[in-house]
Amino acid sequence: MRPFQYERAASPARAVSSADAGSKYHAGGTTLIDLMKLDVWRPERLIDISALKEPRMTRIERNGKALRIGSMVTMAALAGDEGVRRSCPVLTDSLWLAASAQLRNMARLGGNVLQMTRCSYYRDTSYDQCNKRAPGSGCAALDGSNRHHAILGTSDACIATYPGDWAQALIALDAVVEILGKDGPKSVPFATLHRQPGNRPDVETTLAAGDLITAFVIPDADWARSKYLKIRDRESYAFALTSAAVALRMDGDAVSDVRIGLGGVATVPWRATAAEAVLKNAALSEDTAQQAAEAAFAGANTLEHNAYKVELGKRTLVRALMDTAGMEA
Amino acid sequence: MADDIKKAGPDRRSVLKGSALAGGVGAMLATNVRAAQDGEPRAAAAVSRIPVSLSVNGQTRDVSVDTRATLLDTLRHDFELTGTKKGCDHGQCGACTVHIDGERKLSCLTLAATVEGADIVTIEGLAKGDALHPMQQAFIDHDAFQCGYCTPGQIMSAVALVKEGHTGSDAEIREYMSGNLCRCAAYPNIVAAVKQAAPQMGDA
Ligand SMILES: Cc1cc2nc3c(=O)[nH]c(=O)nc-3n(C[C@H](O)[C@H](O)[C@H](O)COP(=O)(O)OP(=O)(O)OC[C@H]3O[C@@H](n4cnc5c(N)ncnc54)[C@H](O)[C@@H]3O)c2cc1C
Numbered sequence: 001m002r003p004f005q006y007e008r009a010a011s012p013a014r015a016v017s018s019a020d021a022g023s024k025y026h027a028g029g030t031t032l033i034d035l036m037k038l039d040v041w042r043p044e045r046l047i048d049i050s051a052l053k054e055p056r057m058t059r060i061e062r063n064g065k066a067l068r069i070g071s072m073v074t075m076a077a078l079a080g081d082e083g084v085r086r087s088c089p090v091l092t093d094s095l096w097l098a099a100s101a102q103l104r105n106m107a108r109l110g111g112n113v114l115q116m117t118r119c120s121y122y123r124d125t126s127y128d129q130c131n132k133r134a135p136g137s138g139c140a141a142l143d144g145s146n147r148h149h150a151i152l153g154t155s156d157a158c159i160a161t162y163p164g165d166w167a168q169a170l171i172a173l174d175a176v177v178e179i180l181g182k183d184g185p186k187s188v189p190f191a192t193l194h195r196q197p198g199n200r201p202d203v204e205t206t207l208a209a210g211d212l213i214t215a216f217v218i219p220d221a222d223w224a225r226s227k228y229l230k231i232r233d234r235e236s237y238a239f240a241l242t243s244a245a246v247a248l249r250m251d252g253d254a255v256s257d258v259r260i261g262l263g264g265v266a267t268v269p270w271r272a273t274a275a276e277a278v279l280k281n282a283a284l285s286e287d288t289a290q291q292a293a294e295a296a297f298a299g300a301n302t303l304e305h306n307a308y309k310v311e312l313g314k315r316t317l318v319r320a321l322m323d324t325a326g327m328e329a
Numbered sequence: 330m331a332d333d334i335k336k337a338g339p340d341r342r343s344v345l346k347g348s349a350l351a352g353g354v355g356a357m358l359a360t361n362v363r364a365a366q367d368g369e370p371r372a373a374a375a376v377s378r379i380p381v382s383l384s385v386n387g388q389t390r391d392v393s394v395d396t397r398a399t400l401l402d403t404l405r406h407d408f409e410l411t412g413t414k415k416g417c418d419h420g421q422c423g424a425c426t427v428h429i430d431g432e433r434k435l436s437c438l439t440l441a442a443t444v445e446g447a448d449i450v451t452i453e454g455l456a457k458g459d460a461l462h463p464m465q466q467a468f469i470d471h472d473a474f475q476c477g478y479c480t481p482g483q484i485m486s487a488v489a490l491v492k493e494g495h496t497g498s499d500a501e502i503r504e505y506m507s508g509n510l511c512r513c514a515a516y517p518n519i520v521a522a523v524k525q526a527a528p529q530m531g532d533a
């Protein structure tokens with residue numbers, strides 16, 4: 001690891017004013033320190049925000065249907081919140097099915113949504129080609145080992161999968177991100193936080209330098225019928241090959257409202273709007289679920305080793321929909 | 330180590346480049362050599378040190394650490410507490426698990442500078458004098474290891490798991506122990522050990 005300066009932020013405002021192009025925020029450190037050890041990230045200065053105590057960054061608050069979750073809340077703390085588990089289990093499931101108990105105790109939700117792809121060529125600096133790590137160098141995954149890579153939202157420059165789980169629940173539930181920037185506080189839809197790679201895979205997000213995520217707001221977090229289904233190479237402690245975050249409201253057999261996020265298959269957190277349109281106001285059955293799944297993966301682009309994700313992704317979504325419909329409302 | 334290489338002259342570099350380097354250390358050296366060839370090394374940033382006061386197993390010590398130092402390396406090198414093991418050094422195996430303010434965390438991804446003032450407990454801090462912690466005794470009773478390398482991390486994780494209340498079923502124990510890999514695959518015995526120790530733990 002390269003040398004760096006370390007400072008503890010005294011307040012959110014001081015953190016933001018201190019941030020510059022050479023600095024990075026340190027929340028739980030589980031993505032940051034990993035990538036610094038790999039020499040993929042080379043910040044000159046770390047601004048440690050992990051001890052910030054501002055209530056707006058550390059609390060889980062309910063206001064009617066709305067849920068506001070501070071960015072410093074750990075994955076473990078939100079996964080362990082019984083109220084959230086009852087009213088919106090997709091938020092809980094997408095956390096306890098992620099990483100390990102130790103990592104969930106360390107990782108903060110602000111850092112969680114900004115975790116980086118696990119593309120092995122990105123993580124290994126001995127490969128010269130990686131447009132995300134070294135812009136303009138090419139993409140070693142295109143004709144390399146791409147079994148874990150994305151089939152939706154890809155470009156000729158990068159096919160790296162967005163690896164996170166919780167983000168799929170956030171995008172499905174129309175979450176809003178609260179940010180403290182150099183020009184003051186602002187809010188943006190979670191759906192606009194991550195950028196598809198296009199021809200600039202090195203630019204991951206729409207955040208400006210110094211932008212500090214302070215909280216996530218879910219305007220309507222009453223989805224007792226919701227779940228996260230995650231399919232992995234092993235039963236636990238692995239990233240998703242495919243996953244589905246599903247939230248349903250039913251009127252008898254008819255779907256009155258539906259939200260779908262897909263993980264493991266796309267370059268960014270992925271909202272399956274075409275699939276939602278198929279289901280809205282339709283009767284939910286294996287058939288209509290299958291039609292929704294076809295719509296979700298209609299635009300898939302596959303490569304040598306990842307074509308299996310189309311069929312696996314469809315089956316994951318169908319099963320998630322049918323399981324969710326069977327939940328007690 | 331990185332600094333030794335940066336200081337080394339071109340001769341050392343070409344020797345390294347030409348030799349077949351194998352294993353972790355080799356890979357690290359090779360990475361550094363490559364960065365140098367790419368003309369990337371920025372004006373070698375100065376090593377930065379920071380004073381921290383660390384409370385480990387009830388004893389507080391003031392140490393000066395490189396900002397890059399992980400808690401894992403600090404425990405092993407500065408505190409000479411080598412019970413905590415380094416497996417992957419990247420958060421993937423759980424061998425380095427310790428308790429920080431009562432929660433299980435990975436010391437390999439924790440910078441020592443970030444745990445100033447925190448209450449850290451390592452495997453060395455579990456026993457009360459010669460009396461083993463019930464979880465340590467249970468691991469012995471159930472042969473819950475072969476080589477033993479993963480064991481300190483397994484035990485630290487298991488103690489925390491009991492306190493978290495995740496002993497409802499074998500499946501739940503396995504799920505909440507999944508962050509601790511065991512190359513010797515002592516998994517069934519580890520589950521048995523956790524089940525023996527759980528009711529004995531009380532407030533231990
Ligand atoms: C072995 C392993 C397995 C894993 N498995 C999974 C898995 O199955 N599913 C899953 O979803 N995740 C998984 N993860 C990823 C893990 O969830 C993330 O590393 C973690 O959530 C990141 O949170 P953090 O607080 O540690 O972030 P940090 O490492 O501290 O920060 C990550 C990034 O976010 C920035 N940042 C942090 N907080 C803020 C903020 N408030 N505002 C602006 N920028 C900020 C940092 O500067 C940095 O760029 C795994 C990680 C490991 C190491």
Ligand code: SF4
Binds near residue numbers: 142
């Ligand atoms: S897929 Fe993206 S991250 Fe992976 S090698 Fe290609 S450019 Fe790099």
Ligand code: FES
Binds near residue numbers: 416417422424436437
């Ligand atoms: S050494 Fe820390 S998780 Fe492997």
Ligand code: FES
Binds near residue numbers: 512515
């Ligand atoms: S006992 Fe050998 S790795 Fe677990």
